[in-house]
Amino acid sequence: MTNSDSPIIFWFRRDLRITDNPGFHAACATGRPVVPVFLHDEGVERLGAAPKFRLGLGIAAFAAELERLGSALILRRGPALQALQSLVEEIGAGAVWWSRGYDPVSVTRDAGVKSWFKDHDVDARSFAGHLLFEPWNVKTGAGGYYKVYSPFWRAVCQQDVGPALPAPLRLAKPSHWPNSDALSSWHMDAQMNRAVPIVTRYQSPGEAAALAKLDLFISDRINDYKKNRDFPALDATSDLSEHFSLGELSPRIAWHRAQEAVRVGSAGAEHFLKELVWREFAYHLMFNSPHILDRNWRVEWDDFPWSADETNPDFVRWCRGQTGVPMVDAAMREMYVTGRMHNRARMISASYLTKHLMVHWKLGMDWFADCLTDWDPAANAMGWQWVAGSGPDAAPYFRVFNPETQAGKFDPDRAYIDRWIAQRQEHPMHTALEFFDAVPRSWGLNPGGMYLSPGVSLDSGRKRALAAYSTAFPPR
Ligand code: FAD
Numbered sequence: 001m002t003n004s005d006s007p008i009i010f011w012f013r014r015d016l017r018i019t020d021n022p023g024f025h026a027a028c029a030t031g032r033p034v035v036p037v038f039l040h041d042e043g044v045e046r047l048g049a050a051p052k053f054r055l056g057l058g059i060a061a062f063a064a065e066l067e068r069l070g071s072a073l074i075l076r077r078g079p080a081l082q083a084l085q086s087l088v089e090e091i092g093a094g095a096v097w098w099s100r101g102y103d104p105v106s107v108t109r110d111a112g113v114k115s116w117f118k119d120h121d122v123d124a125r126s127f128a129g130h131l132l133f134e135p136w137n138v139k140t141g142a143g144g145y146y147k148v149y150s151p152f153w154r155a156v157c158q159q160d161v162g163p164a165l166p167a168p169l170r171l172a173k174p175s176h177w178p179n180s181d182a183l184s185s186w187h188m189d190a191q192m193n194r195a196v197p198i199v200t201r202y203q204s205p206g207e208a209a210a211l212a213k214l215d216l217f218i219s220d221r222i223n224d225y226k227k228n229r230d231f232p233a234l235d236a237t238s239d240l241s242e243h244f245s246l247g248e249l250s251p252r253i254a255w256h257r258a259q260e261a262v263r264v265g266s267a268g269a270e271h272f273l274k275e276l277v278w279r280e281f282a283y284h285l286m287f288n289s290p291h292i293l294d295r296n297w298r299v300e301w302d303d304f305p306w307s308a309d310e311t312n313p314d315f316v317r318w319c320r321g322q323t324g325v326p327m328v329d330a331a332m333r334e335m336y337v338t339g340r341m342h343n344r345a346r347m348i349s350a351s352y353l354t355k356h357l358m359v360h361w362k363l364g365m366d367w368f369a370d371c372l373t374d375w376d377p378a379a380n381a382m383g384w385q386w387v388a389g390s391g392p393d394a395a396p397y398f399r400v401f402n403p404e405t406q407a408g409k410f411d412p413d414r415a416y417i418d419r420w421i422a423q424r425q426e427h428p429m430h431t432a433l434e435f436f437d438a439v440p441r442s443w444g445l446n447p448g449g450m451y452l453s454p455g456v457s458l459d460s461g462r463k464r465a466l467a468a469y470s471t472a473f474p475p476r
Pocket residue numbers: 229237238239240241242244245275276277278279280282341342343344346347350368372374375376377379380381383384387
């Protein structure tokens with residue numbers, strides 16, 4: 001077999017889809033046998049409990065889709081380079097192709113894989129697919145990267161994302177399939193210290209589910225998106241984040257569908273495009289300033305007296321939805337049960353933690369990274385640093401959200417709070433009760449228990465934060 005008709009290994013990562021997957025499309029278009037592979041590698045090892053569990057569901061759905069097309073998904077465990085080296089040798093592959101990742105762990109790992117295979121005469125190639133705009137292709141007039149969203153939005157509006165690619169028509173199989181691990185042997189839900197069946201009910205893994213959700217959003221919700229998207233009790237947003245996170249939906253397909261909606265005069269469509277571009281902006285920032293993931297993006301925050309103690313009782317109560325501030329607790333309980341949290345609720349709970357409780361944003365970010373099934377490294381880091389005030393284009397740090405005022409404005413009839421907080425209700429909703437079935441027994445919570453009063457009152461928390469700001473950043 002020559003290199004030009006040898007099998008291509010297509011290494012799937014956060015691109016678990018067939019449609020508009022440029023690298024996979026190119027591999028299939030060669031007519032050479034394609035061996036789809038997913039690795040439980042160093043990147044997967046680092047995932048938090050809920051993202052790993054959701055990835056397991058996504059892999060199962062994607063493997064079933066490939067089988068339906070007469071193909072298969074080969075699963076292997078181990079450091080990426082070693083696992084790929086073995087596979088290349090076993091099947092005589094002449095190429096290893098994949099869709100690019102942009103976080104520092106993926107960038108370093110992929111650079112090592114690419115250089116080793118190139119040195120050993122194996123065609124190693126990476127493709128776009130996770131984003132609409134490659135982070136290095138959007139540049140300021142001075143040639144740098146954007147640190148503010150609005151000019152970034154204006155810049156990307158000048159770029160063409162290109163047409164979406166159809167699912168490949170033909171998928172040539174290898175003459176024999178290499179061995180594969182059983183997905184069950186990976187125990188992707190092992191770190192979930194909560195009731196997996198409850199959280200599972202709120203997930204809709206797979207490309208078909210993602211496309212169906214996009215259809216529903218475009219037909220029923222996008223028109224009112226701008227008007228309703230801030231009300232957490234309404235089903236007003238797309239709920240596509242779990243799919244974008246694992247690449248079950250191509251952002252380009254969503255982009256074109258929303259552009260069509262703009263053309264037919266849908267009132268909310270442009271706003272939806274802007275949210276897709278917030279996701280792009282998060283990746284642009286992470287790629288160009290990776291320290292956004294673990295350090296204050298603005299160094300002037302380095303001496304700010306956040307509490308970074310994981311055993312801080314205020315932090316523990318926040319994690320468990322027990323702060324005594326209903327809007328914050330509702331948000332935290334929603335995340336614990338569903339694996340997701342409404343965007344407005346993410347902002348309120350993050351603001352409460354970093355401002356009223358003066359806890360370091362990194363602790364909150366890490367807790368989200370353990371609990372969210374739509375976890376995304378770039379969006380999570382940007383979201384936390386934006387709220388805390390330490391990030392680029394951040395909310396003014398001295399603006400402290402009052403969770404009660406926010407609830408009055410965005411949850412005026414307490415529908416969201418009642419959905420998630422059972423205490424003080426005569427007939428609590430099943431969602432509110434599910435929280436108590438989902439939490440670890442060791443938390444000792446039950447729906448008949450008392451609803452606690454806040455450890456720090458909203459007024460004193462606000463004053464404490466403002467005093468700390470004026471010491472850290474004295475007026476000039
Ligand atoms: P829609 O409103 O329908 O928006 C469509 C898509 O646009 C989303 O699916 C998402 O991909 C993107 N998007 C929307 N808002 C944002 C935003 N502010 N930043 C980046 N992308 C955005 N999003 C994640 O996907 N994963 C995270 O881990 C995550 N952590 C966050 C942490 C904090 C503290 C904050 C404030 C925000 C975070 N977000 C995160 C962004 C946002 O809350 C979610 O993307 C959104 O709630 C997902 O719901 P949806 O799919 O219905 O969004």
